[in-house]
Amino acid sequence: MILTSKKLIFKKKKVELENPQILTLDDxxxxxxxxxxxxxxxxKILVHRHKEKVRNIIYLTIGSTDHVDxxxxxxxxxxxxxxxxxxxxxxxxxxxxxxxxxxxxxxxxKIRIRSIFxxxxxxxxxxxYLPSTDSSDIAExxxxxxxxxxxxxxxxxxxxxxxxxxYQEISEAVGCEIGTVKSRIFRAxxxxxxxxxxxxxxxxx
Amino acid sequence: MSNRYKNDYEMLSAxxxxxxxxxxxxxxxxxxxxxxxxxxxxxxxxxLKKAAASSIGRLPExxxxxxxxxxxxxxxxxxxSAKIKKYIPAFGxxxxxxxxMLLLKFNPQVFDDIYEEQKTNxxxxxxxxxxxxxxxxxxxxxxxxxxxxxxxxxxxxxSGKFLSLGYEDDxxxxxxxxxxxNIIDENTFTHFVSNLDxxxxxxxxxDSILESYAEPLQAQxxxxxxxxxxxxxxxxxxxxxxxxxxxxxxxxxxxxxxxKVYPVTARVPNPVDAMKLVxxxxxxx
Numbered sequence: 076m077i078l079t080s081k082k083l084i085f086k087k088k089k090v091e092l093e094n095p096q097i098l099t100l101d102d103x104x105x106x107x108x109x110x111x112x113x114x115x116x117x118x119k120i121l122v123h124r125h126k127e128k129v130r131n132i133i134y135l136t137i138g139s140t141d142h143v144d145x146x147x148x149x150x151x152x153x154x155x156x157x158x159x160x161x162x163x164x165x166x167x168x169x170x171x172x173x174x175x176x177x178x179x180x181x182x183x184x185k186i187r188i189r190s191i192f193x194x195x196x197x198x199x200x201x202x203x204y205l206p207s208t209d210s211s212d213i214a215e216x217x218x219x220x221x222x223x224x225x226x227x228x229x230x231x232x233x234x235x236x237x238x239x240x241x242y243q244e245i246s247e248a249v250g251c252e253i254g255t256v257k258s259r260i261f262r263a264x265x266x267x268x269x270x271x272x273x274x275x276x277x278x279x280x
Numbered sequence: 281m282s283n284r285y286k287n288d289y290e291m292l293s294a295x296x297x298x299x300x301x302x303x304x305x306x307x308x309x310x311x312x313x314x315x316x317x318x319x320x321x322x323x324x325x326x327x328l329k330k331a332a333a334s335s336i337g338r339l340p341e342x343x344x345x346x347x348x349x350x351x352x353x354x355x356x357x358x359x360x361s362a363k364i365k366k367y368i369p370a371f372g373x374x375x376x377x378x379x380x381m382l383l384l385k386f387n388p389q390v391f392d393d394i395y396e397e398q399k400t401n402x403x404x405x406x407x408x409x410x411x412x413x414x415x416x417x418x419x420x421x422x423x424x425x426x427x428x429x430x431x432x433x434x435x436x437x438x439s440g441k442f443l444s445l446g447y448e449d450d451x452x453x454x455x456x457x458x459x460x461x462n463i464i465d466e467n468t469f470t471h472f473v474s475n476l477d478x479x480x481x482x483x484x485x486x487d488s489i490l491e492s493y494a495e496p497l498q499a500q501x502x503x504x505x506x507x508x509x510x511x512x513x514x515x516x517x518x519x520x521x522x523x524x525x526x527x528x529x530x531x532x533x534x535x536x537x538x539x540k541v542y543p544v545t546a547r548v549p550n551p552v553d554a555m556k557l558v559x560x561x562x563x564x565x
Contacts (some may be wrong), residue, residue, distance in 0.1 A: 119346050119349075119350060122345065122346045122349050123346055126342065126345045126346070127339075127341060127342075130339055130342060130345075131338075131339055134339045135336070140339065143339065144342055144345065144348070147342075147345065148348060148349060148352055151349050152349070152352060152353070155349075155353060204336045204337060205336070205337030205338070205339065206337050207334055207335050207336060207337050208334075208337065208338075213331065214331075214334060214335045215335075217331045217332060217335035218335040218336055221332060221335065221336070232332065233332070233336070235297055236329055236332045236333045237332070237333055237336060241299070242294070242297070242299045257290065257293070257294050257299065258290065260293060260294075260297065261289065261290040261293040261294075264293055264325060264328055264329075265289075267328055267332065268324065268328060271328075271331075278327050278328070278331055
């Protein structure tokens with residue numbers, strides 16, 4: 076028994092050595108600590124590290140290039156105002172993506188309300204996703220099919236397939252269970268499969 | 281799609297995303313080896329994932345984004361100044377509330393005074409440049425007689441405008457400007473006098489009573505250059521006073537004829553009461 080317990084202690088130490096918790100000078104937690112201690116200039120580094128991810132999440136969630144930078148600015152201003160209260164209990168990106176998705180939801184709500192009062196647009200050139208570098212017709216058809224998906228299915232699918240977020244990250248950003256994310260991505264793909272069924276042959280090329 | 285297949289396909293979707301545990305990977309890979317259908321679906325999912333990823337154009341980078349954020353932070357303020365700005369509305373509201381409380385404590389009449397002052401200002405605005413609409417020389421005895429008994433006064437004889445007074449059910453007086461007269465007989469006063477069979481002196485006295493009201497009536501209806509018509513509330517009392525004055529005189533001058541002309545049921549004021557009413561009306565402004 077004594078031997079076993081010693082072994083256990085030894086193993087635990089070994090694990091600690093294998094995964095050291097060393098903060099580098101520029102990781103998120105170190106930067107936030109420096110910010111809290113009064114070094115406000117590090118906020119620029121935080122913005123630089125995460126701005127493109129945040130902008131892409133906004134772009135994919137609202138489905139348009141319009142207002143991306145305005146919403147991203149709101150996100151970082153919110154982060155700036157609340158960063159002193161950050162608890163270091165979860166990753167900074169978890170909190171950041173959550174704020175980002177919430178701001179996008181606000182924007183989508185505003186657009187929906189505005190659309191009630193504005194006349195129906197018949198202009199097909201309204202802002203949307205940018206065209207793909209792949210100029211084939213099928214890319215355009217797939218993009219249209221993605222737009223047809225409901226927002227709650229489309230967002231997790233795009234965050235996974237384009238931004239490469241994990242199910243865990245998506246669940247934290249969207250504010251639902253991992254199982255729900257898994258199910259929504261599956262349903263989004265089923266939806267795409269049905270819409271794109273007439274182009275099955277072209278897709279498999 | 282049966283539940284079994286749905287679960288397999290859902291698991292396959294997570295497998296494509298690399299989101300399965302090692303045990304789940306073993307299970308799905310075994311199933312893939314055994315099922316051609318599942319394998320076909322797997323190929324489809326891989327194609328769909330690839331197609332979705334390549335269908336949407338990437339957002340170009342924003343090289344000056346950090347500068348924009350910093351500029352915005354500088355504009356909106358930060359640290360202590362931001363906190364101060366945040367509390368300015370609450371602080372302002374508190375100061376204002378305290379100021380109003382102190383003002384009311386030391387000068388409770390302040391709001392009443394302001395109200396009265398504004399009321400006077402509004403009244404002054406409308407009273408400005410008020411001039412009589414009627415001219416005493418234009419008001420005939422017939423007009424005054426009709427006003428006394430039919431509450432109708434001509435404002436503009438050329439265009440046929442008449443001021444008509446009336447009473448609501450609750451006793452409140454009202455006036456309206458009409459485009460035509462309600463009185464058909466144009467010589468009501470002449471007929472009244474002739475029916476009373478008065479002496480020349482009495483006729484002169486009757487005329488004098490009516491003429492004495494021409495000037496006061498002129499001052500009761502005013503108009504300014506903004507076309508605002510002001511009617512003195514005393515005008516209703518003048519109508520009563522003139523009729524009482526005339527009836528009292530007529531009944532004294534020739535009571536026998538008066539009873540024939542004026543219905544017995546109608547209330548005729550005695551001369552003392554009539555004089556009292558006339559005095560009150562003439563003295564009030």
